Amino acid sequence: MAHYLVTGGCGFIGSHLADRLIADGHRVTILDDLSTGRLENKPTLARLVVGDIADQQAVREAMEGVDGVFHLAAIASVPRSREFWAETHRTNLSGTITVFEAARAARNGAPVPVVYASSAAVYGDNTATPLREDAATRPLSAYGADKLGCELHARVAWEIHGVPTVGFRFFNVYGPRQDPASPYSGVISIFARKVSRGEEVTIYGDGQQVRDFVFVGDVVRFLVRAMERRPQGAAQGADVFNLCTGRPTSLLMLLDVLQELCGSRVRRVHLPPRPGDIRVSIGDPARLRAGFDDVCRVGLLQGLGATLTGE
Ligand code: NAD
Numbered sequence: 061m062a063h064y065l066v067t068g069g070c071g072f073i074g075s076h077l078a079d080r081l082i083a084d085g086h087r088v089t090i091l092d093d094l095s096t097g098r099l100e101n102k103p104t105l106a107r108l109v110v111g112d113i114a115d116q117q118a119v120r121e122a123m124e125g126v127d128g129v130f131h132l133a134a135i136a137s138v139p140r141s142r143e144f145w146a147e148t149h150r151t152n153l154s155g156t157i158t159v160f161e162a163a164r165a166a167r168n169g170a171p172v173p174v175v176y177a178s179s180a181a182v183y184g185d186n187t188a189t190p191l192r193e194d195a196a197t198r199p200l201s202a203y204g205a206d207k208l209g210c211e212l213h214a215r216v217a218w219e220i221h222g223v224p225t226v227g228f229r230f231f232n233v234y235g236p237r238q239d240p241a242s243p244y245s246g247v248i249s250i251f252a253r254k255v256s257r258g259e260e261v262t263i264y265g266d267g268q269q270v271r272d273f274v275f276v277g278d279v280v281r282f283l284v285r286a287m288e289r290r291p292q293g294a295a296q297g298a299d300v301f302n303l304c305t306g307r308p309t310s311l312l313m314l315l316d317v318l319q320e321l322c323g324s325r326v327r328r329v330h331l332p333p334r335p336g337d338i339r340v341s342i343g344d345p346a347r348l349r350a351g352f353d354d355v356c357r358v359g360l361l362q363g364l365g366a367t368l369t370g371e
């Protein structure tokens with residue numbers, strides 16, 4: 061049994077991870093400021109520290125004595141990073157550096173490993189399809205720029221401070237508990253709720269933009285695996301992998317499948333594309349497969365079914 065810190069553990073992905081760690085018999089401490097995370101998401105057996113990820117003392121205290129850190133706390137919205145540039149930077153990059161710094165001496169003065177969330181947003185307007193990890197990073201948003209900054213600081217964490225890390229460039233993650241009520245939330249959670257209620261959906265742009273949707277259960281499996289065993293072929297103590305399926309889905313296709321599953325047709329309103337929006341974002345999962353001897357297993361139909369039933 062190990063003791064892990066999950067930052068952002070009351071959020072969508074972090075709470076699924078915390079559930080899994082507890083089910084595996086581990087001790088879990090969560091550090092979360094409950095800004096988008098919810099108390100109801102916290103597993104009963106997890107200890108919650110309510111605090112800010114950029115507060116050095118709060119992070120140090122929450123990390124005291126743990127065997128490893130899953131760092132998921134962030135302001136996970138591209139439009140919010142446009143509206144609140146400096147505020148999101150503080151959480152998304154300064155917060156990550158605060159985590160790496162505390163990880164240098166978390167267990168009896170020795171470093172502990174950190175598995176953290178990067179994002180496909182680091183590729184920005186690179187139009188390569190599919191995107192391999194060695195594709196040029198050209199973030200278009202403050203969010204993407206900060207996630208790239210996290211990767212650069214992860215390298216410093218390892219090379220200078222001996223903190224081993226694994227970063228995952230999540231593509232578009234979806235599943236139960238992703239907040240359907242917030243306009244900043246993921247498109248699947250928003251569309252799933254609207255279509256199931258027969259309400260009108262808003263499409264930014266022509267709806268032909270393409271995403272690589274990954275089910276949250278697959279994400280959790282890779283996070284846990286990266287903590288337990290260093291991936292094969294990881295040449296260094298700071299490595300980065302795409303977390304993706306390699307399968308493209310346009311928004312219009314997504315809407316069709318949801319309407320089919322719900323047996324309803326809804327009205328669609330088109331608004332101009334969001335500034336900084338990426339047109340095509342498809343990852344190449346080859347390195348993920350080689351490093352972990354595993355792939356994302358949940359197909360879109362199955363994952364959307366689980367999202368609609370909340371299971
Ligand atoms: P989420 O908003 O549900 O979870 C983020 C959690 O972090 C929330 O519980 C929130 O309260 C907490 N948090 C925010 N600011 C904080 C702060 N200053 N101090 C402490 N806690 C804070 O989002 P999510 O979708 O679960 O995202 C988890 C991670 O995955 C994030 O790092 C996000 O950038 C990354 N990511 C998500 C996606 C996706 O498709 N959902 C894609 C790429 C990367």
Ligand code: UD2
Binds near residue numbers: 269338
């Ligand atoms: C997602 C993640 C982000 C980042 C990125 C990786 C969320 C909330 N954001 O950003 O954290 O890591 O992936 O590249 O998970 N859209 C509509 N109507 C709506 C909502 C969205 O048309 O009501 C469009 C939106 O303009 C975009 C697409 O749907 O073209 C996906 O939007 P999103 O907010 O789900 O995710 P994205 O790709 O901007």
